[in-house]
Amino acid sequence: MTDGFTLTNATFAYDTKPAVRSVSLQLPPGKLYGLVGPNGCGKSTLLDLLIANRKPQAGEVEYQGRSLNDFSRRDLAREVALVPQDFGINFAFTVMEVVLMGRHPYIPRFGMPQSDDMLKAHKAMAEIGISEMQDRLVPELSGGEKQRVVVARSLAQDTPVLLLDEATSNLDIQHTLEIFKVSRRRVEEEGKTVIAVVHNLNLAAAYCDELIFMKEGAIHCAGPKEEVLNAENIRAVFGVESRVQFDDFCGAWQVSFRY
Amino acid sequence: MRAKRGSERSFILISIVLLLAVIGAVVASTGMGYIKIQPLEVLQIIMARLSGDASFLSGLDPVWSVVVMDVRLPRILTAVVVGAGLAVSGTLFQGILLNPLADPYTLGISAGAAFGAALALLANIAILGPYSVPLFAFIGAVATLIVVLHLSSFDGQMSANTLILSGVIVGAILSAGLSFIKYMADEQVAVIIFWLMGSFASKTWPEVWLVLWCVLAGVVVAIFYGRDLNIMSLGQRSSDSLGVDTARVRKILLVTASLLAAACVSVSGIIGFIGLIVPHLMRSLVGPDNRKLLLVSMLAGAILLLAADTLSRAVLPAEVPVGVLTALIGGPFFCYIFRKRQMGIGHD
Numbered sequence: 001m002t003d004g005f006t007l008t009n010a011t012f013a014y015d016t017k018p019a020v021r022s023v024s025l026q027l028p029p030g031k032l033y034g035l036v037g038p039n040g041c042g043k044s045t046l047l048d049l050l051i052a053n054r055k056p057q058a059g060e061v062e063y064q065g066r067s068l069n070d071f072s073r074r075d076l077a078r079e080v081a082l083v084p085q086d087f088g089i090n091f092a093f094t095v096m097e098v099v100l101m102g103r104h105p106y107i108p109r110f111g112m113p114q115s116d117d118m119l120k121a122h123k124a125m126a127e128i129g130i131s132e133m134q135d136r137l138v139p140e141l142s143g144g145e146k147q148r149v150v151v152a153r154s155l156a157q158d159t160p161v162l163l164l165d166e167a168t169s170n171l172d173i174q175h176t177l178e179i180f181k182v183s184r185r186r187v188e189e190e191g192k193t194v195i196a197v198v199h200n201l202n203l204a205a206a207y208c209d210e211l212i213f214m215k216e217g218a219i220h221c222a223g224p225k226e227e228v229l230n231a232e233n234i235r236a237v238f239g240v241e242s243r244v245q246f247d248d249f250c251g252a253w254q255v256s257f258r259y
Numbered sequence: 260m261r262a263k264r265g266s267e268r269s270f271i272l273i274s275i276v277l278l279l280a281v282i283g284a285v286v287a288s289t290g291m292g293y294i295k296i297q298p299l300e301v302l303q304i305i306m307a308r309l310s311g312d313a314s315f316l317s318g319l320d321p322v323w324s325v326v327v328m329d330v331r332l333p334r335i336l337t338a339v340v341v342g343a344g345l346a347v348s349g350t351l352f353q354g355i356l357l358n359p360l361a362d363p364y365t366l367g368i369s370a371g372a373a374f375g376a377a378l379a380l381l382a383n384i385a386i387l388g389p390y391s392v393p394l395f396a397f398i399g400a401v402a403t404l405i406v407v408l409h410l411s412s413f414d415g416q417m418s419a420n421t422l423i424l425s426g427v428i429v430g431a432i433l434s435a436g437l438s439f440i441k442y443m444a445d446e447q448v449a450v451i452i453f454w455l456m457g458s459f460a461s462k463t464w465p466e467v468w469l470v471l472w473c474v475l476a477g478v479v480v481a482i483f484y485g486r487d488l489n490i491m492s493l494g495q496r497s498s499d500s501l502g503v504d505t506a507r508v509r510k511i512l513l514v515t516a517s518l519l520a521a522a523c524v525s526v527s528g529i530i531g532f533i534g535l536i537v538p539h540l541m542r543s544l545v546g547p548d549n550r551k552l553l554l555v556s557m558l559a560g561a562i563l564l565l566a567a568d569t570l571s572r573a574v575l576p577a578e579v580p581v582g583v584l585t586a587l588i589g590g591p592f593f594c595y596i597f598r599k600r601q602m603g604i605g606h607d
Binding site for chain 1: 354357358359483486489490492493494495496497499500501502503504542546547548
């Protein structure tokens with residue numbers, strides 16, 4: 001059991017305010033994980049620990065049985081990709097140029113993108129449905145379009161693990177479903193791992209294999225969605241009343257809330 | 260044709276045109292001045308010095324050789340190198356701070372250099388002869404950089420905003436110090452003010468070589484990290500996840516850009532706006548890819564500053580300090596950019 005991520009008592013605090021408290025988790029590959037919890041409960045910080053943007057102050061984060069400290073940044077960038085929450089791009093790069101930046105970890109310092117890099121960039125744009133805007137300038141796109149460009153960039157990175165930090169926060173329902181479908185396909189057809197911070201519990205219920213409930217920096221519960229998605233856990237973590245039932249139309253378990 | 264904007268062919272074409280323009284501008288401006296010398300004769304004189312073959316000089320006034328080699332060329336080449344250095348420094352600052360309105364002096368480098376130079380001029384320090392003032396200016400600039408970096412880094416992280424804010428604060432303190440020195444200086448104040456306005460008058464070959472090596476070293480470091488700088492425009496979380504050690508690269512490039520600016524300011528005084536305008540103009544020509552941008556900005560900066568200095572030296576009826584000239588041209592341009600940015604859509 002050394003495949004995927006293993007966290008052992010991983011802890012991280014900003015100054016004195018703890019963001020991730022002694023988290024221990026096993027995340028085997030080939031699944032779509034949904035990370036859910038209230039705002040500020042440490043979800044983004046947990047993703048930062050997984051991609052070594054931050055180092056745990058105590059405990060250990062391992063990937064494939066090796067501590068993340070043993071990976072160079074470049075090596076890790078070939079294993080794990082991240083779609084961050086903020087997706088501002090400050091200069092007038094074209095969509096194609098930004099998507100190609102996903103190939104950065106594979107191109108030697110003074111090298112040029114090879115045909116394989118171009119192929120993967122085009123494939124990623126096609127999957128997200130932004131091929132026709134490849135020559136447009138990113139600062140001129142709408143918020144939702146920018147977000148799709150950033151998702152395409154992470155797909156072009158073509159890593160075994162993809163971390164999505166609210167990757168659909170600015171998207172309409174059609175494009176939101178599209179990104180979850182692409183993630184689902186990568187998991188099922190290519191055996192990849194996706195770990196997604198999701199605010200919409202119904203999306204999490206529909207697309208994820210396993211759910212991780214976080215509260216105040218700690219794991220409240222984690223496991224297959226059928227086991228952990230229930231009214232008690234939702235009440236404990238979010239403090240709202242809900243009902244979870246199987247919806248035939250959706251073909252998935254769905255949550256309805258008492259307003 | 261948006262797509263053509265950053266294309267390889269147009270980039271190569273622009274680079275070649277700019278390179279030829281630099282050479283042309285050097286030769287042409289060398290011939291300009293009180294004694295007019297034809298471009299071909301300028302080339303003859305340069306060839307004679309390079310090859311050591313005096314036969315190139317046949318039929319030329321021997322005074323010309325002195326005028327070209329010892330008076331004009333050192334000044335012209337200093338302007339070329341300083342223009343290149345300031346433009347590269349400005350490009351780096353805009354890239355690192357993710358702010359198209361940043362320039363080489365954003366971190367207070369100019370205020371530090373001015374304070375150091377003014378101190379040397381006030382105290383009449385001459386331990387190193389003519390190099391005393393440049394040395395003090397450089398020390399002032401580097402000390403400012405150290406203070407600003409120290410002020411703005413928290414647990415190994417530096418954000419663009421804290422850097423800019425620290426630069427503004429330290430710069431304001433140094434400006435007050437400078438005012439005090441001017442107040443104390445009595446009749447010396449004219450010398451200080453003259454230095455502050457920037458000038459390439461009476462530059463010598465040793466100064467050319469000194470600043471040339473500094474700028475070359477800086478350009479090499481800058482181009483080495485050019486692609487990382489592109490990735491960094493996605494923001495730190497993204498660039499980290501793409502395999503760039505963002506904090507380290509940012510620090511290296513900040514120090515490089517600041518030392519570049521410090522070296523330039525030390526030999527020439529404070530020359531504004533080259534480092535702000537040139538990266539802007541070039542970005543609209545070749546796009547935001549820093550590998551291309553650094554190269555063409557370097558060439559364009561050289562041309563622009565040489566043009567300004569030549570305008571001041573040989574065209575205008577009286578010599579205007581080149582720093583004043585670049586600010587007079589650059590200021591309105593800055594307003595234009597600022598206005599356009601305010602009105603622009605898609606900048607959030």
